Structure formats: C-alpha cells, structure tokens
Amino acid sequence: xxxxxxxxxxxxxxxxxxxxxxxxxxxxxxxxxxxxxxxxxxxxxxxxxxxxxxxxxxxxxxxxxxxxxxxxxxxxxxxxxxxxxxxxxxxxxxxxxxxxxxxxxxxxxxxxxxxxxxxxxxxxxxxxxxxxxxxxxxxxxxxxxxxxxxxxxxxxxxxxxxxxxxxxxxxxxxxxxxxxxxxxxxxxxxxxxxxxxxxxxxxxxxxxxxxxxxxxxxxxxxxxxxxxxxxxxxxxxxxxxxxxxxxxxxxxxxxxxxxxxxxxxxxxx
Amino acid sequence: xxxxxxxxxxxxxxxxxxxxxxxxxxxxxxxxxxxxxxxxxxxxxxxxxxxxxxxxxxxxxxxxxxxxxxxxxxxxxxxxxxxxxxxxxxxxxxxxxxxxxxxxxxxxxxxxxxxxxxxxxxxxxxxxxxxxxxxxxxxxxxxxxxxxxxxxxxxxxxxxxxxxxxxxxxxxxxxxxxxxxxxxxxxxxxxxxxxxxxxxxxxxxxxxxxxxxxxxxxxxxxxxxxxxxxxxxxxxxxxxxxxxxxxxxxxxxxxxxxxxxxxxxxxxx
Numbered sequence: 001x002x003x004x005x006x007x008x009x010x011x012x013x014x015x016x017x018x019x020x021x022x023x024x025x026x027x028x029x030x031x032x033x034x035x036x037x038x039x040x041x042x043x044x045x046x047x048x049x050x051x052x053x054x055x056x057x058x059x060x061x062x063x064x065x066x067x068x069x070x071x072x073x074x075x076x077x078x079x080x081x082x083x084x085x086x087x088x089x090x091x092x093x094x095x096x097x098x099x100x101x102x103x104x105x106x107x108x109x110x111x112x113x114x115x116x117x118x119x120x121x122x123x124x125x126x127x128x129x130x131x132x133x134x135x136x137x138x139x140x141x142x143x144x145x146x147x148x149x150x151x152x153x154x155x156x157x158x159x160x161x162x163x164x165x166x167x168x169x170x171x172x173x174x175x176x177x178x179x180x181x182x183x184x185x186x187x188x189x190x191x192x193x194x195x196x197x198x199x200x201x202x203x204x205x206x207x208x209x210x211x212x213x214x215x216x217x218x219x220x221x222x223x224x225x226x227x228x229x230x231x232x233x234x235x236x237x238x239x240x241x242x243x244x245x246x247x248x249x250x251x252x253x254x255x256x257x258x259x260x261x262x263x264x265x266x267x268x269x
Numbered sequence: 270x271x272x273x274x275x276x277x278x279x280x281x282x283x284x285x286x287x288x289x290x291x292x293x294x295x296x297x298x299x300x301x302x303x304x305x306x307x308x309x310x311x312x313x314x315x316x317x318x319x320x321x322x323x324x325x326x327x328x329x330x331x332x333x334x335x336x337x338x339x340x341x342x343x344x345x346x347x348x349x350x351x352x353x354x355x356x357x358x359x360x361x362x363x364x365x366x367x368x369x370x371x372x373x374x375x376x377x378x379x380x381x382x383x384x385x386x387x388x389x390x391x392x393x394x395x396x397x398x399x400x401x402x403x404x405x406x407x408x409x410x411x412x413x414x415x416x417x418x419x420x421x422x423x424x425x426x427x428x429x430x431x432x433x434x435x436x437x438x439x440x441x442x443x444x445x446x447x448x449x450x451x452x453x454x455x456x457x458x459x460x461x462x463x464x465x466x467x468x469x470x471x472x473x474x475x476x477x478x479x480x481x482x483x484x485x486x487x488x489x490x491x492x493x494x495x496x497x498x499x500x501x502x503x504x505x506x507x508x509x510x511x512x513x514x515x516x517x518x519x520x521x522x523x524x525x526x527x528x529x530x531x532x533x534x535x536x537x538x
Contacts (some may be wrong), residue, residue, distance in 0.1 A: 062341075069330060075323075
C-alpha cells in the first residue's frame, strides 16, 4: 500500500515516532499502523469531557486488561506528557472517530476542529504492540479480528457490557506458550490472553465472523491451530456507545497513536 | 505488645484479613500492622472529596512508584470492591488521620463520624507488603524510617513536591540483589528501589534522622551495610499537606488497611 509516497514497508517500520506523527498530522498516512515504527508502543485514544473523566478513569482502572492506561492528560491538554510530550493528540493520529450521544458522527483524518477545551485524553495500550513483540520472537499468527465477548466488564457508573476481544490463531503448543509468555510481559498492551481455545465459551459462535473489526477475507481456523483471545482496546468504544456518552473522540480502529516509548520500556521483568 | 488480649506474634500473623479488620473495627488493635495477616497485601488509605478526586487520581497515575493504586472506590462508597468488597474503610483500619486544609485535626481509631458522602477512597500499595516477601525469602534488613527526598513527583495540578522514601539497610550484595529482585516483582507495592546507596544523592543528609517516620532508637548504618531507598506511600500525605487539600482522611502511618488479596496475586511474572 502506498500513501502519498510512503510505502507500508520497511521505511515505515524504521521511522521515528516523531517523524511518523508529523506525516500523519500532514495527512500523509491515513492507513492502519500495525507495521509502523517497529518496537514502539502504540495506543488507543479515548478523549472524554472532564465531567465524565473521573467515571471513565475509574472504569479503565477497574478494567485494566481491556483498558491499560499508558497516559492520561490533564483536562484541556492534548499533550501526553508521559509517553510523547511533543505530540499533539488533535492531529497526530492517522484517523479519528467523533462520537455524539454514543453514535459516530464523523471519521476525520484531523480532529482539530472537533477538539474541546474540556477533554481529558486517555491513551490505552494496544495489541498491535505485543504483535510486534511476537513477530520479533519469530512467533507466527493469523489475525481473526475483534469480537464482542460475553466476559463482562466490571461496571462503573454508566459504563458496562461485554469485553471486546481480539483473536489470533497459532500453530502448535510451542508457539501458544511463547505467545502467552511474551504477551504476559506486557500488561500495558493487554497482557496475557483472557481465554484459550473454544470461542463459544466466551460467547463467540463463529470465529470467522467478527462483529467489531473484520478483515476483507474471512479467516477459517485449521485443525492444528489454537485460538488465543486477548482483551481489546476497542472495549471503551463499545461501552461508551452503550452508555450514550454525550461526547467522545477516539482513534479509528487499527489506526493508533504511536508513542515515543519502546514496548520494552513497559515490559515487566 | 499486647492489645486487648491479642499479641503481636504468630496469632496475629495467621489471622485472616476479614478477622483482623473485625478486630480493628471493634478497637481491639490500634498498633502498626507490619507483621499482621502474613502474605496479604497491605494498603495506604487516602480518601478525598469527589471534587478533588480526578486531580488526585491523575497525580497517583503519574506517580505510580509512590502511589500504586490497588483500588479506587466509586464516589461515596467505603467498600473497596477490587481488594476487599466486604470491608468498610470507615472503621476497618487501626487508626486514621483526619486532615483539614492540609493540617491533621484528629487521629481517631474509628473514622465513621468523620466520613463524608462525597469521598472517593484510594488504596495505595505499601512497603510492608514487600517487607513480608523479603522475610519470606530469608532476606534480613534494618528499617531506617521515612524521609522526604529531593526526587520530585511529577506535578499534577496543585499536587507536587519531593517523593517520600523509606530506607532499609542490607548486609552484603547478595541480599541487596535479592531485595531488588523481590521488590521488582511487586510494582503494586512500590516496585524496585528508587535509589541505591548514598542518601545525600537524593537530598537526605543524615539517614539516622528521618523527618517523616522515625523509630524510638536512631539506626546507624554499619560499614558492611548498603541502604536501599523505596518510594513511600506517605507521599500523598506530604503533597496533600503542601497543597492544603480542603479535606482528606488517611491511615495513620504504619497502621494500614489489610486487603483480601495475597501479595503474590499482584506479583508480575
């Protein structure tokens, strides 16, 4: 894929986060970020009005597997001081979703005109971070997409519902174990899987038909493949939709904020 | 030490957290909790009005070494749903401090009459938790007390100042390494030390004279001892005092809330 001269190849993988954010801010990259800025932690964005921020922060805190907080800004600030102090969340992501009363009302590539002075921005860890760690360890996988599971969030105020999960297929128990070990070291990128194996246990009837994020071609599991299911950072979008949050700005799924922090800076032991 | 028939010995170490909290609620134990309910995570309490809660939660989030959040209640609830849902923070601790405008105005053994319906309670990890893990591994140490360091907190709103640290002396590099390894596994109990060795580097001129928590007899380091310095959960008390927070209820230093969660349930890998 080519975007304004940038190829979704090694030159994007080798970019510094600051350079990538500059390109994204200029509208030069509006695609997904899965293979971009290799080794750097990526983040989901959820910006909510200050009036809702304590309740949402409590929700994230009580649901850390789905919503691991990498940074939270002070009210009104678009600058994530912990993970990328020079960045500007209003335009440094490839694409956004603007939500009113739980509905998506726009999907702009720049959110500046939608920004409000009372927004508190949450950057939540992302599975694309541990996917890069899996690849770095030579662990192969096939993505299944994102699904609404029947594993319930810990409810906080008006926020509640099933945890969104992302599924991946692995061949052989050796790679299953390595995937569990590698992701366990990154609790800030959802940590260990929530479930191993049969998706019906967590309310997913057909793993070839994701309800939240699907790929153009349906993925059918082979007999020698095992599915692992991780909590997913789209969870806040699904619960905020159900709670009809008056206003919210998020990233567009798969098109994440790239932090200045290496994944390994977040790894536990 | 004997309190209403309970001895500060093995019978207190073997108590269940629920039983200990019942004793504390009845006024049957008003002493420190360092050797109580062996293996269970202990917590600092900081309860602040809802109007200050988002700012204080952001402060804790940006200062996780000093203020690792084990639980945060919904506004008005004295029940910590994550770590001890049956407990009541209004009276289940041995002793409290009541703060007005940054000053201690009372130190009751029951905080019920001081409680307010708008309080959000934060339970923050405690070094007494990793001390039990050190003892379980046969690592000997001598406590130095708690000091105000010159390592600065990340400021959030009106909360700022030097991080409070607790110091401990270890004999031999083998035990120093084990202490670093063991505490690193427990980021929710302050994690690895902030500093190794000479306390003057972090603004402590005389380690035999702690300014925050001192023991009856001054501790003088021997030539073969190395001091390790951990972030301390008294930090919120010192920064809230400086910020003249209008109202706050905390535990009395050393007299902690005992959770239902084993320390090992919080350990990373």
